[in-house]
Amino acid sequence: MRIALFITCFNDTVFPGTGRAVVDVLERLGHRVDFPQEQTCCGQMHFNTGYRPEAVPLVERFARVFGEYDAVVTPSASCAGMVRDNHPVLAEEHGSARLRTDVPKLVPRVHEFTEFLVDVLGVTDVGAAFPHRVAYHPTCHSLRGLRLGDRPQRLLKAVKDLDLVDIPAADSCCGFGGTFAVKNADTSAAMLADKMRGVVDSGAEVLCAADNSCLLHIGGGLSREGSGVRTMHLAEILAATEGGPR
């Protein structure tokens, strides 16, 4: 199986450690991962903000760069959701005949990281150890977009010494929403305040999720408040071993 990592532009720039963690876990499980260097961005920001034509070249690039792989793995639920739900829409609306055939063929091979581990590789115990109290935030794209269900929790429960705790009203949105956080900053901050209260009340030391974008938002608030709770991508927890976090 030829596996490609789609790191996403955001993780590439701000959270490269998440990409290294994905590579670590997959290599530890005996797989070789490719990183096609021509990859850039899925176009989610443009699509969701109303700039559809601008997103089309990014859809074309994605199809071109990843078209030959058996599996494309990404540590971002929202980018995986963008590819799955909206690349076909953009291909239909604005794409060439070729793109309209290429995109639907590629889409089923694009997997969010926990989907790939649980569904494709059939693994829930990835040999990780993380002796901390952890809360999992089901991001909207994980929960209602990709329907990840309990895959993330199953992976976390198999991590040695990890104490998984629940946060109240876990399924409610954290208020990030991409450009929503800038365009509707006050409403976003109000939603963030409620989410942070839940996280702090849970007693977690670490908040994890399958998407760094929501974690940037929640983590930014937790840091500003001096809450002492840190945020980590789920992949980074799965990459940690008894030798300690990488």
Add this chain to the structure above:
Amino acid sequence: MTGRGVVWLGSPPFPKAAREALKDGRLRANLKRATTTIRDKRLAVASELDDWEALRESAAAIKRRAARHLDRYLLQLEESVTAAGGTVHWAADADEANRIVTGLVSATGEREVVKVKSMATQEIGLNEHLAEAGITAYETDLAELIVQLGDDRPSHILVPAIHKNRGEIRDLFAAEMGSWGRPAPEGLTDEPAALAEAARLHLREKFLSAKVAVSGANFACADTGTVAVVESEGNGRMCLTLPDTLITVMGIEKVLPAFTDLEVFLQLLPRSSTGERMNPYTSLWTGTTPGDGPQAFHLVLLDNGRTDTLADEVGRQALACIRCSACLNVCPVYERTGGHAYGSVYPGPIGAVLTPQLVGIEQTASLPFASTLCGACYDACPVKINIPEVLTHLRAEAVAAKGRSAEALAMKAAAAVLDSPRLLGAAQKAAALGGRALARGGHIGRLPGPLHGWSDSRDTPAPAAESFRTWWRKNRENR
């Protein structure tokens, strides 16, 4: 676009209106309590049905069929209603509907009408129009009464006074009921039973004296001409049966092909709206019946932007809405801001997709952006309207309508960088340098320009010194 109503003129864009609403601690507490309660109730009664998903699917399919053949079903409805003794009127927009209703009321010689809660008449601003003609409309739904007494605006489709708590309602009843009719009893408390009794006494006078009623409609069946109103309080039943003349204003999208389709919707609607298995009162009437109920029945079919909406292949699904308000109750944005911030009689997620389509995107451009696209509305919708899909579709329309802007330039520039690994790599290096210059302790505090809204409440990590692609080149590329 004049003559359509729907929006409250002079309302600020959503972000600004929301900012004001968010400062109101009492509103926030009222909304949180009310939406959380109703949300849990809905979930409980929806999940007890094994065929809930099949019901949703059926409802969506029926609504799709009704919309696809809307022309045919409306003519069939007109025929059925007429054959049953009713009169059908066609209104292209709010102005025309208001003229028709005012004319019908004036022709009876009456100066007062009682009203059943109705979104369509809110949408066209009927009460205000009737008032200009010297006709007083009395709202008889408890929450609509609260809104009317307070000279307020509704903030929720189902529970228009959701922004008020019982203490506020007690004060309002005590102060205002007297100027509209029977005053509130002396020493009125804020006990729900006492408030309901005060409303009951106040309204009973109106029911017994009114000769004309105005209602909306939840459904109208093309094959039989039967019109349905679903309600909880019994005020609707009073209005629909006691007066001599009944005037019903109904959006054209409310038509159902067949009477038997009600089977699906009467299971979905109460569970989705009030979280009840069955609503207390479902009134069905077919034209007029000699010696029983209103002897004159007028059905006003309202377009008011609906045909334009139907022409939009993505947006048309919003016309399937049955006004249950489940999307409002689960919406994390609505829960914080309340309904007034949407500046429309249709607030919340459904309002954000319906209002711009009914009145045009130009004056409502901020509404499709009033969402995180979290998808809770789509999951809750009993007729499976993909609200996030329509929101992003309308965002594209809003951007196209706006034309040149600083944001558009920035987005074009970002697209050019993101379509080039070389430019992206250069931008990452620049961001790493710039970010580290700005950062203290690994975090950036205040960001410039429009980004300050972000940085006012969040720290931002400095971009990594080494991007992933750089790390890969150094550590994996030449293995």
